[in-house]
Amino acid sequence: MEFKNSKGIALQIADNLSERILTGAIAIDEKIPSVRELAVEMGVNPNTIVRSYAELQSKNIISNQRGIGYFVAKDAGKIIKEWRKQEFYNTELPEFVRQMDILGISYADLKTPISNLLKNNQ
Amino acid sequence: MEFKNSKGIALQIADNLSERILTGAIAIDEKIPSVRELAVEMGVNPNTIVRSYAELQSKNIISNQRGIGYFVAKDAGKIIKEWRKQEFYNTELPEFVRQMDILGISYADLKTPISNLLKNNQ
Amino acid sequence: MEFKNSKGIALQIADNLSERILTGAIAIDEKIPSVRELAVEMGVNPNTIVRSYAELQSKNIISNQRGIGYFVAKDAGKIIKEWRKQEFYNTELPEFVRQMDILGISYADLKTPISNLLKNNQ
């Protein structure tokens, strides 16, 4: 996995996992890779994964069983979606619209670029 | 002024100044506050303002005259707008659309919230 | 059975069993479930139950007869009560009172909540 420089690796991994849960790539109740496994897979230090998992656990997205491993929580998808939507509407969208306002970009101006980008994502 | 922790204070101040120039709150050719003045006004270390001004100067948005102060460049508005638009379309919008995609939010879903936010900004 | 993460599962099971003995849910001289049975009932690894039983045996609360199983000791109730009382007065109560002190809670403040909780337990 490649990482950006603007955000901590641990948080990027946590985001990546929550997206994989949201899209169903990782199933509910499924055991996720052990700290050491994922560390090797991602090419980072195990401590970094520990912090990623701690972040997700504090949001009740995953839970752990001593000596066994981490599991995706039952309502993980719901929690992630709510959390992300809240961030989107309360934080990102207002900032986004502020930019639009400053730059004189209207809602209509976004139609074409957004639909183009959405196509590319698929 | 209040600052976020995710971005450097100097850059936040530079953004703030460029927005004030773009909206006309600071006029073209006008002398902007001295480093020390602005430092007091913003409640930060003068060194931080120095870096903010250096950032703006490197983008040719302001220029300095030794012993006199910093002045807004003639075509500051144009430069800022271009720079910001480029950032908006190349960086922010793609990330924004990615979020929409993940959360299942369509272009149409944004119509109401965007128009509401635009009203509030005025 | 549900387990807390702060304490070993084996010890939590040992506590649970000793409470069942103390309240008479498991009778004196009675044979307690086999390691494998209890492991299935509790949903844990048999090794964990082995450690739970070892813990109880080391306190002379249960004893085993090879090839037959584990039995509750004659004076199990007395032993458990003494052991628990000692822990209660020497360890838990002092810490409990420290908390009261810090939070400004008096002995009298506890009268109502304690009597309410005692009712619910019955």
Next chain:
Amino acid sequence: MEFKNSKGIALQIADNLSERILTGAIAIDEKIPSVRELAVEMGVNPNTIVRSYAELQSKNIISNQRGIGYFVAKDAGKIIKEWRKQEFYNTELPEFVRQMDILGISYADLKTPISNLLKNNQ
């Protein structure tokens, strides 16, 4: 500072600090020792203090300013008291009463030992 073995050092330090804030030993709005300072004072690794501070920050008890340090939040006392009281009444007291019930200890039985312990704390 001496540490127990039952709980992580980082959490013990966080608890210690919150008690010092609660009792007024550390004042509101006051700057608390830097990560490195406290690490030396406590005789632990700076990373451990980082985790202590992160714990307190996640509870909005302290806040940080980049490159300057950590400060006690305005309503830190209130937050700590609420948080602790909630834990006390919802978690510790019920468990405490459960123990009392099992051991046949009544509310009245606690009067003397509690008042003795309270005296010692002063």
Next chain:
DNA sequence: GTGGTCTAGACCACC
């Protein structure tokens, strides 16, 4: 100087 983060390696309790 400050905090933030990552790596490396160790030891522990637990299953």
Next chain:
DNA sequence: GTGGTCTAGACCACA
């Protein structure tokens, strides 16, 4: 084998 925690040391951005 699993996670939890601590130490040690490094580099970064920031004030």
